Amino acid sequence: MFDMTVLKHYSIALPSGLTTDKSKEKFMEMLLWFASAIGLSWFMAYTRASLSTYTLSFTILMVIGSVFQLVSFTGWLVFALIATPLNVASFRKEYITKPLLKMFKGIMPEMSQTEKEAIDAGTTWFDADLFRGNPDWNKLHNFPKPRLSAEEQAFLDGPVEVVCQMTDEWETTHERADLSPEVWQYLKDNKFFAMIIKKKYGGLEFSAYAQSRVLQKLTTVGSTLASTVGVPNSLGPGELLQHYGTKEQQDYYLPRLVNGKEIPCFALTSPEAGSDAGAIPDFGVVCKGEFEGKEVLGMRLTWDKRYITLAPVATVLGLAFKLQDPDGLLGEEKDLGITCALIPTDLEGVKVGRRHFPLNVTFQNGPTQGKDIFVPLDYIIGGPEMAGQGWRMLVECLSVGRAITLPSTSAGGIKTVALATGAYSRIRRQFKLPIGKMEGVEEALARIGGNAYMMDAVTTMSTGAIDLGEKPSVISAIAKYHLTEKMRSCVTDSMDIHGGKGICMGPNNYLARAYQGAPVAITVEGANILTRSMIIYGQGAIRCHPYVLAELEAAGNDNFEEALNNFDHALFGHIGFATSNILRSLWMSLTGSRLVGAPFNDPTKRYYQLMTRFSTNLAMLSDIAMLTLGGDLKRKERISARLGDILSHLYLASATLKRYNDEGRQVEDLPLLQWAVEDSLYEIQKAIDELIANFPNKFVGIALRAIILPFGTWLTKPSDKTDHKVARILQTPSETRNRIGQGQYLKREEGNIVGQLEQTLDDILAAEPIFDKVCQAVNQKLPFYRLNEVADIGLEANAINESEAQLLRKAELGRKAAIDVDDFDSIDLAANKSLFEKIKKSQEHAA
């Protein structure tokens, strides 16, 4: 039955009591049977087998054990005692599920209506796969790559380029504190504010991907232009009307929004309610009143809003307020809840016009107030039946809009910054070397290059999801948070690389306004600390988890029978899922996840293996956190934030791998992919390590570490070698470099500083060998400046020809423009010029 010499060979000691060969053989059979039982359990759990498959497999194993007289009657009794209650539904529900359901109801975290609506809004997509511990990488790569239609491409090549040419960022931000009237008119005439509006109303009806590309390109010339276009196409009257408006409202407003007759804004935030927008104190009271000479059923509105983008120039105000019906004119409900209405700003008593000054990014933004203003109920978006539906409307629209505007402007900004910084680093020399060749600068350049590659990947994949019909609420929060954060850190890196050139403001500074404006993107559409601490994981855990939402819904179901059935199904699925994730995590830790399958057998293989491992770890950590912390998890924001970080970085890295694949797996792009994915993997490991170290229950923390990080942390940040390769890519013209800046406004023409910088990079690279020729001819190491003089020396020494001399002169002009900064007369910098003149005169007088 069993060859005992094998054991001797491996020096396995047998218990001393086993004296005969027969008893030894029996012992070995028993050992083998137990090993099979453990292996089977492991396999079943690893592959997430159902309870019935589990039971059937073990029954077969028990029968085999009985045939070989290894399983006694007691063994069958124990098996029956475990298997019967689990498999006999009525017994299981009565004696296991019911008490657990009662306990669950007791500890279930309380959820406000606004939280519930926020969680219900939107859909899940590949985020759910990443959350569930076993992502299907082929599914990721099979999602179609988003593409532009001919019409969308023509818009990008036509009107978008024209408005980029027309916009002067210095004039906009410093001299006018607004876009020029010509730019405003051009935007209206060319339907820039109607990208989301359907064709039947005259709008452009662009895909989410096309909108993203437009915003990215506009960001090349400045964030005032991009924000002005972004906001009406994001959450606001246009979006709300199309989804929820009555036919009359749609027919009236949408064509007017398309042709620019109406400028919309959306007013939710008030001084008392910023992040906690559900707590707005602004209110409306349903009552009868006179409107345009007739008595109608309406509401009296009072509001005090601030930070409202486009409010100072808006003609129609999308207003969020809480509607009350104390006299029961609409029904029995007295507090109807958050409601959205469209209020014409020329209505008597509506205050708009004053402006805030958001960090020198001078898009129109300001407060609005109204007191006791009577409007008909027809002003509610969707009419009176949509009273009280405002919050749901907002969160549903936000689940889409948040994935487009801010992620796109952030990605567009950094794509431009990446090229400009790469070019500048190659042009600017110190210590007789281009600064981009210095290792310290390479480190910062690599962060910019790797992130630019990833950020573009994330906007493409997220907008692609929207175009596939998703409303990806978790993904939109991930994209908003991480891309605005990456934008802020990359702009800071770029400022450091530019030194004084970045700091001195003026028409030639292409960086400082982005640096100033970075916190605006961090703050709006869900301030970032809140987004990371609550929204990403808070929504992710409930929406992406395969069983938690079903458990919560069952626990909240007043029909006990139905609740019990649903809870029973979810609970046992959940137990199997959780057990599987623990065993999978341990297995992958012990094997270093090297046995995990990957869709490609190339340098990316390891990334897929590690991401599957971390995805499993996330699923496990999530369950353990929910099980041990229960409702407290909501308040343990730092635990929630770190779980969210794991999910986020899995998503960011997935988008990057998808981009690499969609672009034809270009080997030259590999350093960019490696930088981005390795950075994310490192961040995931850090989040896991910190989470375990800070886990509220220390014993659980120790157990988690033993399962997930038994050999400690091992991943490092991208290597110096990878940094070096990415830095080189940014400084050397190539197809790979072009792909980083794809779609940006880089025309090499007068007035486009970044385009001119691109030209100068080419010129400098072409000038360098000519410069070397001159140095060789005169046997002298000349400094790499005053290249026009170097040209003269070269001509005189007959070392170069006239066209080479011309190239040196051209390179010098570009080089000087690239390194020069602006200077001003004092009066030009004074905001209050008359005060300045007065002081100057009195000083002259005194002198």
Ligand SMILES: Cc1cc2nc3c(=O)[nH]c(=O)nc-3n(C[C@H](O)[C@H](O)[C@H](O)COP(=O)(O)OP(=O)(O)OC[C@H]3O[C@@H](n4cnc5c(N)ncnc54)[C@H](O)[C@@H]3O)c2cc1C
């Ligand atoms: C330039 C600009 C344009 C805007 N445009 C519009 C617009 O068009 N329409 C509109 O309605 N609103 C608009 N807003 C409002 C914007 O969406 C809010 O400012 C934002 O939601 C934050 O509110 P707050 O500034 O009052 O910060 P607060 O809510 O006071 O928050 C302060 C800090 O506390 C953090 N925080 C709050 N709660 C939590 C929590 N539970 N956990 C962890 N951290 C938390 C936040 O993340 C933030 O860091 C705009 C704001 C600005 C600055």
